[in-house]
Amino acid sequence: MTGIWVFGAGILASCGLLAYSMAAIRPDRDTAADRPPVTAANIPGGAPGCAATAKLIPSCGAWWGVAPDVFGGLPPAEALAAAEERMGRKADIVHVYHRGGDAFPTPAERRLARTxxxxxxxxxxLRHTWAEIAAGAVDRRVDRLAASIRRHLQGRFFLTVHHEPENDVRPRPGSGMTADDYAAMYRHVVLRLRAQGVKNAVTVMTYMGAPNWAAKPWFERLYPGDDVVDWIGVDPYADHRVDDFATLIDKVRPDHARWPGFYRWTQTRFPGKPIMVAEWGVFPRQDDHDFKTTFFNSVRRQIRGYPQIKALVYFDSPRAPRGDTRFDPTPAAAHAFTELARAPYFSSTPVPDH
Known part of the structure; x- marks a missing residue:
């Protein structure tokens, strides 16, 4: 969500990603009788033979993550503990936000990164243009970050550089904020971090993924290159145009008929890369108080139809810019989200030791 600051192909093919059809699979609707009760026994410590690759791709299922209590005011560790208690399981991924010269990883983040x-x-x-960053304007900052990572983060972690760039693009030549400038900036930052000894960052290119931006003539030029991007990320939210998980991950609009939807686009454009839903949230509906409940149930039914998605990271906020994305405003929504979070699909591959 823009402006918020808080907190190999062969392997993927073996998981069935490249063979997946362009058409989205929508499993039949289940009933309460079909669903197992939510108990600790439903959360295995990993299935036999399932492990993460060097690029943190789970070989079975997908990671489960959260950005906890965004804008809620709790310190990071307390926010995460509260979110994990509410959803009934430990998160695999914790999403944290930084900008400019922020010193990170913070002590709290270092502790979280252990498990x-x-x-x-x-x-x-936020002061320099992408072109200026690509030309070295913040190289000292990048170098300080590299030193901090080398000193404080020994295990692998995900890193996304300037997420959701689409609405920051100024296509006028010379603006310093063109799509080509973004790609150059991203490349420069990642390559400089690597040159400074950061070998444990798994990079994510995170798009907004909205049809109106994807239809822009410069959209494809945002991509920095396969050598500096390990995962493809997207930040979709369930607004009034979205009915279920299928329409969340493949948003389309009649006035942008050529856009097939983000998931379908990635299958053609990046068939060998895993997808991370790096932010997702569900807004309340005044005319449908059960919408969050039915939506979370749709994710549990439909997620297996999207095997290229290897991580879901929920954006849990009481005061998100466009509405309340908390996952448990009602007992029914809380139960549906807990069932989703504790589904074996999100517990098949254990988090690697740090």
Missing amino acids: RLLLVNWKPS
Whole structure:
């Protein structure tokens, strides 16, 4: 969500990603009788033979993550503990946000990284243009960050650089904020971090994924290149145009008929890369008080139809810019979300030791 600051192909093919059809699979609707009760026994410590690759791709199922209590005011560790108690399980991924010269990883993030995967979302500068960053304007900042990572983060972690760039693009030549400038900035930051000894960052290119931006003539030029991008990320939210998980991950609009939807686009554009739903949230509906409940149930039914998605990271906020995305405003929504979070699909692959 823009402006918020708080907190190999062969392997994927073996998981069935490349063979997956372009058409979205929508499993039949289940009933309460079909669903197992939510108990600790439903949360295995990993299925036999399931492990994470060097790029943190789970070989079975998908990671489960959260950005906890965004804008809620709790310190990071307390926010995470509260969110995990509410959803009935430990998160695999914890999403944290930084910008500019923020010193990170913070002490709290270092502690969290011992047992969970960090998804660090960093905008290198809000004062410099992308072109200036690509030309070295914040190299000292990048180098300080590299030193901090080498000193404090020994395990692998996810890193996304200036997420959701689409609505920041200024296509006028010379603006310093063109799509080509973004790609150059991203490349420069990642390559400089690597040159400074950061070998444990698994990089994520995170799009908004909205049809109106994807239809822009410059959209494809945002991509920095396969050598600096390990995962493809997207930040979709369930607004009035979305009915279920299928329409969340493949948003389309009649006025942008050529856009097939984000998941379908990635299958063609990046068939060998895993997808991370790096932020997702469900807004309340005044005319449908059960919407969150039915939506969470749709995710549990439909997620197996999207095998290229290897991580879901929920954006849990009482005061998100466009509405309340808390997952448990009602007992029914809380139960549906807990059932989803504790589904074996999200517990098949254990988090690697740090």
